[in-house]
Each structure stands twice: as structure tokens, then as C-alpha cells.
Amino acid sequence: MMPAGSLLDTHLTNLAAALAPYRRCESQLARWGADLAHRLTAGGRLLVAGNGGSAAEAQHLTAELVGKLHHDRQPLSAIALHAETSALTAIANDYGYTDVYARQVRAHGRPGDVLLLLSTSGSSPNLVRAAQAAREAGLTTWALTGVAPNPLADACDEVLAVASPDTQVVQELHLVTSHLLCEYLEQELAAVADPVVVPPASGEPAPVRTGVEVVLDGGSGQQVDA
Secondary structure, eight states, X not given: OOOXXXXXXXXXXXXXXXXXXXXXXXHHHHHHHHHHHHHHHTTOOEEEEESTHHHHHHHHHHHHHHSOXXXXXXXXXXXXXXXXXXXXXXXXXXXXXXXXXXXXXXXXXXXXXXXXXXXXXXXXXXXXXXXXXXXXXXXXXXXXXXXXXXXXXXXXXXXXXXXXXXXXXXXXXXXXXXXXHHHHHHHHHHHHHSOEEOOOSSSSOOOEEOEEEEEOGGGOEEEEEO
């Protein structure tokens, strides 16, 4: 018989082992959250997809964005592609399961939008195909995976890979990632809402900047009113 507490100890040991390398993702999480804040408030959209438990986590993220995490704010456009059950089953029936997300990406995605794909293995063919379709359509592609390298990480512009072979630990840290993305996004929205005072060059009154510079793919910038 397995000793009492061994399952818990093993799980927590695996989780603790993954936490140390995960802490090094802070700057990436902050950058992704700020990027999403600017893109989504400028009219962009986040598309998210996953399979199984990763699909549930993807939908958790979109709920936080369309709703809120902490404070009341404008709703932000975020769609979990697997939740479109009639479209998903029709595409699977007519084109095959490998295309269930790629076809939706081509339908809903626009240049400058973000596609975020979640996979513990990083090898799901339908997610890799979705990443390829997104890049062809001009979307930015991000992946949350387990240990890299893997096919999905290679197919996306950026990846946040959890350094653990344990599927449960990977999913748990993907949920932490979703919450942190929302926290950094809301932090950026609050910062943009506060006017930035630029010190005057002489005795003139200080001008107030009411916008922020947004840098999208290709280095193009646009001004967004705060």
C-alpha cells in the first residue's frame, strides 16, 4: 500500500521544482499583459484555443477578459474557439479535426490580433495548424506549453514553456499564467488612464500627454487616447 501523503508530497515536489524556472518568466508575462492591454483597447481581439483541460483554461482566460479580474473596466474582446461548439463540430465533420481551429482563425482573426494556444505536450496537430493559419493571416502567435522545444513552440512567435514533465503541473502553471496576464493587463490599463506629465523645457506650463505609443508587429506605431 502506498504511504499516506505520498501522492500529495510527490505532486507538491513536482510543482515546487517548476516554480523556480517559472519565476524567470516575469518580464515576459508583464510584456504580454501590457501588449494585450494596448491591442485589445485599440479594437484588437484575442483568440484562444486548447484541447481537454487546456481548453477549459483557455475559456477561463477569456471569461476574465470579457468580464473582469479585479476592478470594473471595459469588456475586452476574447474568444475561446473551442466554445463555438456548432462551428467546431461542423468543421470537424466536413474538414477533419485538424482544421477545427485553423478555419476559425481564418474567419475571425485580423492582422494585429493575438492567437494564444495552450498545450501541455506542444504537439497537438490542430493547434500547430492554427498557429500556421494565424501567421499567414498576420496575427501574432503565442503558445503556453510544457517542456520545449516542441512543434507548437516552433510554430509560434513566442512561447512560455513550463519546465515540468508533469501534465498536471504544467496545467496548474498555465492557470497561474492566465491570472497574471490579466493582472499585468489591468495594471497597464490603470497606468495608461493616469495622465503623464512631461517636465517643461523652460518656464512654460507642463504639457499633459493623454496617449501612449503602441508598437505592433513590424515596428509600426499608433497613438491611442487614454
